[in-house]
Structure formats: structure tokens, C-alpha cells
Amino acid sequence: MSPVPAHSALIGEPPFSGSGAFFIARPDAFTTAECAALRGLMEDGTPKAGRLSGGKTVESIRACEILWLDDQPETSWIFERMARILSDINGSAFGFQVEGFNEGAQLIRYDGHERSTYDWHADRGRAPGTLSRKLSISVQITPPDDYEGGCLELNGEGSVITAPRTEGTAIVFPSFVLHRISPVTKGRRTALVAWLHGPAFR
Numbered sequence: 001m002s003p004v005p006a007h008s009a010l011i012g013e014p015p016f017s018g019s020g021a022f023f024i025a026r027p028d029a030f031t032t033a034e035c036a037a038l039r040g041l042m043e044d045g046t047p048k049a050g051r052l053s054g055g056k057t058v059e060s061i062r063a064c065e066i067l068w069l070d071d072q073p074e075t076s077w078i079f080e081r082m083a084r085i086l087s088d089i090n091g092s093a094f095g096f097q098v099e100g101f102n103e104g105a106q107l108i109r110y111d112g113h114e115r116s117t118y119d120w121h122a123d124r125g126r127a128p129g130t131l132s133r134k135l136s137i138s139v140q141i142t143p144p145d146d147y148e149g150g151c152l153e154l155n156g157e158g159s160v161i162t163a164p165r166t167e168g169t170a171i172v173f174p175s176f177v178l179h180r181i182s183p184v185t186k187g188r189r190t191a192l193v194a195w196l197h198g199p200a201f202r
């Protein structure tokens, strides 16, 4: 496995207390215009109430709206971009054996009026289809001034680190890392999320 790139802009904010970066932030993964187009897909779509993996809606744990995106000709640019970023970052920072997106991507919208949040969880779990998730990607597609709260926080090794919120930045982390979205208290935050699957760790 090659070393984590030294360029600090690519690495989550310090302090790192132990083994090194457990998430990588890639600025300019999507342009401002592309982020606006992605938010437009959410505006034009018919999102569903956010659900926990078990299928039960628990507002206190996750109150958001979700629009699933399939890899169709109109959306393939989104999947191709995420695949390239994931492949780059996996190659330089994680070295996991990965296969592909075995499920659609999600656009997720959190509303300040609802204090929408997504409490601490890991993306890899017992729920069907999630055990083979190996890398998670969340793209900040909302201008940071459009909302308050709504921070992506990660706890990979015992302390909480807040990911950058700059529009267009992709954050990539192993799907077993605990993370949450703190309550949005004003405005609305939309994010693009997907998972790269692969064989079991060994």
C-alpha cells in the first residue's frame, strides 16, 4: 500500500492521534455548476423520508429526505467521477480490494426547519447489502453559507474530526468508520453519497 499523500489539502484536519488519516478530503471533486445540477436533481425528484437501514423511520435518528440515483446514461457522469476519485484515493491511502458500486447513489437533503440529522452510525453493518461496503464517499454539494450545523463528523480512532464543508469537496472514508451529520439548524444541506463494495476484509 502506498503512503498517504503528504499534501495537507487532501487529508482531513489534524489532529490525528494514531495510525494516520482515516478520511481523505478531495477538494474540487465537482465544480460549482455540477453541484448546482446535482441539487437540481434533488429539487426535481420525488425524495422519500430518510430511513434507517432496517427500513423503520425514526425521526430522532434520521430526519432527512433521500433520492436514489441509478447509473443511467444521464447520471453516468456522476458515477464515473465518483469512481475515479474513489479509485485514486483508495490507491494512495487505503489499498482495499474493491469491486464496484453494487447499489445506487443517494442525494440526501437535511432541512433546518426539521433540525434534520443523521446520528452516529457506520455504513457497513448487518443490514442486507451493507456488509460488503468498503469505502464511503460523501460530496458536499451545498454552498456552506446556505446552512448552519449539518457537519459531517467522523470518529475513526476515538476523537471526533469535522470534515471540510467546502462545496465540491468529496470526503472518502472506510465504511466501518463511525460518522454522523450534526443537526442542521438553518437552511438546507444536500449531499451526494455512495459506497464502493468489495470482498470481505482478510
Ligand SMILES: O=C(O)CCC(=O)C(=O)O
Pocket: 106, 108, 118, 123, 138, 139, 152, 179, 180, 181, 191, 193
Ligand atoms: O450526508 C452525508 O454527508 C452523509 C450521509 C450518511 O452518512 C449516509 O447516508 O450514510
Ligand SMILES: [Fe+2]
Pocket: 121, 122, 123, 136, 179
Ligand atoms: Fe453514513
